[in-house]
Amino acid sequence: MQDVAAKEPTCTEIGWKAYKRCEHYCGKTEGYEEIPATGHNLSITVPRVEPTCERWGNEEYLKCSNEGCDYHTDYNGLPALGHDLQWHDPYDATCTEDGYWRGYSTCNREGCDYNTKVDRYVEKALGHNLKHHEAKQADCLPGWEEYDECQREGCDYNTKVEIPANGKHSYVCDVCTTCGGLNPVRYTREGKYIYFGHWPQTLERDENVVAKLNEMAGTPPLPRDNNANPYNWESHEGTTYMWQKIVIYNGTKYLGVQMNDYRANGIYALGDKITDNGYYKLNVYRLQTRLNFRVLQAIWFLLYH
Structure with a gap:
């Protein structure tokens, strides 16, 4: 008799315990005991893999967890998507x-x-094309420390840090030369003189100057536009029949005036008196303001006796 070693069963094949058999293969055995096949243990779940542009994916499937077995359920591949x-x-x-x-x-x-x-x-990136700006002290408008600013079109790079305005105006003829605002105090001091206000005096007739003043001041309100006032003209005494605006040009102060209607005096309009002097409705007149009124400063003397 010949010894036959034991064999472990697999998922699909039987096994046996150690036994003896005839060495001449006549079919006679001693102690033979068969061990049935174990069958697949499908306990491993392979998850779904989504395909990418260049790689395939797959549907979910099961694999056998028994050692040495590579069996799995049907594998359904998902084709690569290709690039969008x-x-x-x-x-x-x-x-x-x-x-x-x-x-x-x-x-x-x-x-x-x-x-x-x-x-x-x-x-490669170009880098900034910088322009240097000197510092500006704050006054009625904000100031800034010295800074650099890129001059290349489309680039908003700058190192500017603003200094808040401090409310200090530079008035000339009661109009700030920096911001254009009116002096609420309406007087200035020069040496021993105190100047109060101005009086319209001369009608400006130079067409080039008038054109420039009209450009600077913008259009005054008109009745047909429901007195729309985008250029901030001032109404005379709170009415809409007359509008006025102060503009400084080449160091000269001008008062622009437009009448939308003639002012009434009782039941009579003053139109005749106004037109007799060459002024008509809906025209803008530019008047130079040159006359100054001044009050002498008081001087005190120490008296001995």
């Missing part, structure tokens, strides 16, 4: 970003970084 390409035109470099000299494609699909760019067509 978008074309890009060439673009110029900016101060901070590289440019690219030719068109290229990129994939729009989330998670895919595919593109057809190559390094030899990259134009």
Whole structure:
């Protein structure tokens, strides 16, 4: 008799315990005991894998967990999607970003970084084209420390830090030469003189000057526009029949006046008296303001006795 070693069963094949058999293979055995096949243990779940642009995916399936067995349920592959390409035109470099000299494609699909760019067509960022600005002290308008500003079109880079306005105006003829605001106090001091106010005196007749003043002041309100006032003219005594605005041009102060209607005196309009002097409704007249009124400063003397 010949010894036969034991064999463990597999998922699909039987096994047996150790036994003896005839060495001449006559079929006679001693102690033979068969062990049935175990069958597959499908306890491993392989999850679904989504396909990408370049790689296949698969549906969920099961695998046998028995050692040495590679059996699994049906494998259903999911084909690769291919790239969802978008074309890009060439673009110029900016101060901070590289440019690219030719068109290229990129994939729009989330998670895919595919593109057809190559390094030899990259134009390096230009860097800022800086202009230096000197500091400006704050007054009625904000000031700033010295700063740099990029002059390249489309770039808003600058290192400007504003200093808040402090309310200090520079009045000439009661109008601030910096912001154009009117002096609420309406007087100025020069040496021993105190100047109060001004009086319209001369009608400006130079057509070039009048054209410039009209450009600076803008259009006054008109009745047909429901007195719309985008250029901030002042109404005379709170009415809408007359509008006025002060403009300083070449160092001269001008008062612009427009009448939308003639002022009434009782039941009679003053139109005749106004037109007799050459002034008509809806025309803007520019008057130079040159006369100054002044009050002498008081001087005190120490008296001895």
